[in-house]
Amino acid sequence: MARNQPPANQAPVVQRIRLRYAKRGPLRFTSHRDFARTFERAVQRAGVPIAYSQGFTPHPKVSYASAAPTGVASEAEYLEIGLRARVDPAEVGRRLDAALSPGLDVLDAVEAGPGSLADRIDASRWRIELPGVVPDELRHAVVAFEAAAEVPVQRLTKQGWRTFDARGPVVLIRVEEPPSEVSDVPCAILDLVIRQVTPSVRPDDVLSGLRVVVGLEPPVPPRATRLAQGTLTPQGEITDPLLADRTGAVTGVPPG
Amino acid sequence: MQSVWPRLEPLLPLVSKPIQYVGGELGAVVKDWDSASVRWALMYPDAYEVGLPNQGVQILYEVLNERPGVLAERTYAVWPDLERLMREHGVPQFTVEAHRPVGAFDLFGVSFATELGYTNLLTALDLAGIPLSAADRDDRHPIVIAGGHAAFNPEPIAGFVDAAVLGDGEEAVLEITGIVAAWKAAGCPGGRDEVLLRLARTESVYVPRFYDVEYLPDGRIQRVVPNRADVPFRVRKRTTMDLDAWPYPKKPLVPLAETVHERYAVEIFRGCTRGCRFCQAGMITRPVRERSITTVGEMVRDGLKFSGFTEVGLLSLSSADHSEIGDICSGLAERYEGTNVSLSLPSTRVDAFNITLAEELSRNGRRTGLTFAPEGGSERIRRVINKMVSEEDLIRTVVTAYTNGWRQVKLYFMCGLPTETDDDVVQIARLAHEVIRAGRAATGTRDIRCTVSIGGFVPKPHTPFQWAAQASPETVDRRLGLLKQAINADRSLGRAIGYRYHDGEPSLVEGLLSRGDRRVGAVIRRVWELGGRFDGWSEHFSFARWTQACADVGVDLDWYTTRERGQAEVLPWDHLDSGLDKDWLWQDWQDSLSEYEQDDCRWTPCFDCGVCPGMDTEIQIGPTGRKLLPLTPVGH
């Protein structure tokens, strides 16, 4: 049937832009699917000339680097968009930031250079606040966790319960010094660097691991934030994946 | 007013889809609590994913928040997982914008599109710390007001609400706001009783406590009379005239969470005079008031720009009936051609014109499915319900759809209609077979399908069928079984026909709540105590719980549902005036029984249903003769 042919060809991609964005405060409960939908609408509102895939139901060209789990805040999420017209990356960043709800904030926008974003991301740094947990209690748990060769934990996945090792991919785990301001509720803070593996080990898996090794049970759900994502250096630092694109390219850092 | 967020936040990682409780929608408004003189909490008593897209609430929300000094926030039913945690941790029912406790607002307006939301009302009241029984409330508690279509018979919830508004809400909420503002400014003289009295005296706010219901020894109602001076004998519905003057929603809410409708919806008209006798919506929203083609065009343009939605829904009870629907569809189709905006017309009229419209609207995309609603399987039953479609037209229309590239057609029917016989229902199978046979012949392919979707008929107040006996679930289920057999009797044709139906039991409960009186309130409360929540969801609905509750409080379910009412019986909603003349309704019921059809007053003379003179309204339709102009660059 002539009528059931796919619509006319979509315009090709002429420019790729990579964005770093944050998921903050209450909006950390945005799931990845929710974010994707919201982002596509923001693209519409911002009038960004996004390119579409071919076919009956054309999809806007957006690809995401591994997203933080629902409920986990992040200062370092990444995505890439394909455009059908060239635009100043800084301008795109600004327009998208304005179009997204406060709490979903665009932090950086650069034109993509060669190489894929995914290849530049192999680890994340996380910060976990554990209200109601005394720092020494956490220290004790961390010592036991580090000492273990393997810490098997379980997680419910779409395929049912899976058991995997939460210790191996953890590159760094330490208790941060508590903030200077004093509060009547103790709050221990955990600093974590985890390598990206399959199945991925997430902050809640490490917390499960602490429960496994010493039975640590935080009285209220801890609050995790991804602070950085990128390439792990031998020194244990994480390199911004947009750094390579920025070299030589026009960059812009819109107000966050 | 303190936010409950700090107490709610730790609970959210423990529940499913926490984003629905967070707010943060585009279009949401957060106002300063202390500088507002009147504060409304608006609720759609279902899950956020269903409630958020609701037009009624979005419209009232925007209308109220546009006024200086008036604050409106929204709240939705929380799922049982969060309800449990909220009880455990003492977190009250909250609004999603600023997470303020619902109990702290002046007014709590609840929108009922369906009666199955009543148990969710009780959960919300209870979580809010508002006494379930209106009689137990004092000046500290919000005034609880019901609106929406179910409010045309609020008697089953009369004990739980302080007031109900029948009909359109745009002007009603502003008038109520004005009365409450004046009363508060004067220092709340006379307390709760006085403000309710002031509302009742407008003659368009129903305050159940000011009416006494007396019963006959056989259980029927003897009379309903006001128990205060100056309170009207009958309360009138509200009608918003000139929809062009009320172009809402202007700033549609765009949620972060996924919801049932992800689109910008614009009502292209209100009311319907096609006169389908089962349709309460058509009866209670008369007369027809069109929004002009130019306003529709502007609303779509601005709504898409504001929201970033890529789908537009043109809503109404029968969208193909707009006097300029052809120009609206082609105008919009042209405007958005080549962009990724898609248009939809949830119209189910059975004629070729509908297909022409659908063709216009699918210019940008694929022809997924078309829906038609013949509602009755035999021509006889279609005369009874006043759905004027001949079998020939129906088949021709569906075949046209197939030959124009649609592969899938959905047909809606009802089961359990007044005077219905087994044969009327089995005829649906014959019709579906005929559709497939003719479709295959015309297209020369076997790659066509139709889905037959059947709903149980529930007699509704303010319709000619308000007197009718509802069919028992056994009857409905038996006929549905016969139909299934008949569809599959021909294996080849049967394979091309999908069959979807609902069990008869939920319809019986809906029937109880639709035509119930104040005595049914005890059943609702009992069901709620027994754990009833989200009764509109089949996975939460329990028929056993409802029959148990009826038994516990001594209410005869059959008496309210499968019993036919006589002409002289005082109906629980007789003191609530939808404008329809009761004698006209009775005549239409008699006409139905003698299979006599009634025309549409838009194209034939007024048939005196009573609404226009009674409510001082008139039909407002085009054509205006204007066209939609193309927009300057839409697809950047």
Ligand code: B12
């Ligand atoms: C879109 C739609 C849906 C959507 C979206 C629902 C939603 N979240 O809003 C979906 C597909 C989910 C849906 C589902 C259902 N729907 Co529906 N739906 C419609 C439709 C097409 C439009 C509704 C609409 O937006 N109207 C426009 C708005 C502005 O009107 P409104 O909400 O009534 O609000 C006005 C007044 O009522 C009043 N008001 C409303 N609330 C309040 C509150 C206060 C305090 C005050 C003062 C005033 C007030 O002010 C508003 C502005 O004037 C209507 C048909 C129609 N055109 O009305 C059917 C309709 C409302 N649905 C209907 C039905 C039966 C259902 C279902 C029960 C179907 C089913 N069996 O599952 C479910 C119930 C879902 C649920 N749990 O709520 C029936 C209602 C039957 C009746 N009362 O006679 C209708 C009328 C269709 C019909 N002809 O049968 N529906």
Ligand code: SF4
């Ligand atoms: S009063 Fe007459 S014109 Fe008005 S809706 Fe009824 S039949 Fe139509």
